[in-house]
Amino acid sequence: MDSPLRLEVIVASVRPGRFAPVVADWFLRTARSDARFDVGVIDLLHIPLPTDLSETPEVAAYRERLAAAAAFVVVTSEYNHGYPASVKTALDTAKHEWRAKPIGFVGYGGLSGGLRAIEQLRQVVAEIHMVSIRESVSFHQAKRAFDADGETKDGAAIDAAQRMLGQLAWWGRHLRTARTTDPYPS
Numbered sequence: 074m075d076s077p078l079r080l081e082v083i084v085a086s087v088r089p090g091r092f093a094p095v096v097a098d099w100f101l102r103t104a105r106s107d108a109r110f111d112v113g114v115i116d117l118l119h120i121p122l123p124t125d126l127s128e129t130p131e132v133a134a135y136r137e138r139l140a141a142a143a144a145f146v147v148v149t150s151e152y153n154h155g156y157p158a159s160v161k162t163a164l165d166t167a168k169h170e171w172r173a174k175p176i177g178f179v180g181y182g183g184l185s186g187g188l189r190a191i192e193q194l195r196q197v198v199a200e201i202h203m204v205s206i207r208e209s210v211s212f213h214q215a216k217r218a219f220d221a222d223g224e225t226k227d228g229a230a231i232d233a234a235q236r237m238l239g240q241l242a243w244w245g246r247h248l249r250t251a252r253t254t255d256p257y258p259s
């Protein structure tokens with residue numbers, strides 16, 4: 074069997090009192106129970122990335138982590154029909170490290186369930202030569218979708234997470250091989 078794919082889960086919200094950890098922890102438990110992945114977390118609250126895109130030791134370490142990863146998932150809230158600014162900075166802070174790698178999305182929010190944020194992110198990740206995974210996970214009225222233990226009974230989301238991980242593993246595996254045998258033309 075192939076070695077597990079290094080999957081970095083990027084947590085977007087950096088807001089005080091954010092709901093993000095509930096959604097992110099649920100997804101992390103799901104992903105970590107899947108032997109196809111070796112899962113890490115990049116919580117943007119704890120990784121200071123300058124919005125002016127200047128170079129810092131933290132930026133260098135962040136880019137090294139991206140370079141070592143074979144797949145990504147962004148756990149994103151939706152603010153005013155868009156994605157949080159922290160994610161844009163996170164995407165703009167690297168370049169070659171993203172290329173020819175797959176990225177999936179877990180969105181949450183009020184009425185929209187983060188779907189508008191996700192669709193906007195697809196445009197951005199295409200520009201940085203990533204493959205966006207078709208299946209995405211969405212929680213509308215997110216705070217009602219989880220119980221006090223951080224578990225959800227939202228069958229559609231549970232099913233979507235499994236499908237998304239399956240597609241992410243497929244792309245991750247094939248693109249990892251392809252990057253080695255036939256370097257991506259940039």
Ligand SMILES: Cc1cc2nc3c(=O)[nH]c(=O)nc-3n(C[C@H](O)[C@H](O)[C@H](O)COP(=O)(O)O)c2cc1C
Pocket residue numbers: 086087088090091092093094150151152153154155181182183184185186187215
């Ligand atoms: C500034 C702001 C704008 C928001 N805009 C939307 C929106 O356009 N669509 C939506 O579904 N939810 C919206 N919400 C609700 C958030 O998605 C919801 O509060 C979510 O829990 C935020 O994630 P966080 O707590 O992890 O930061 C907004 C919340 C904030 C704070």
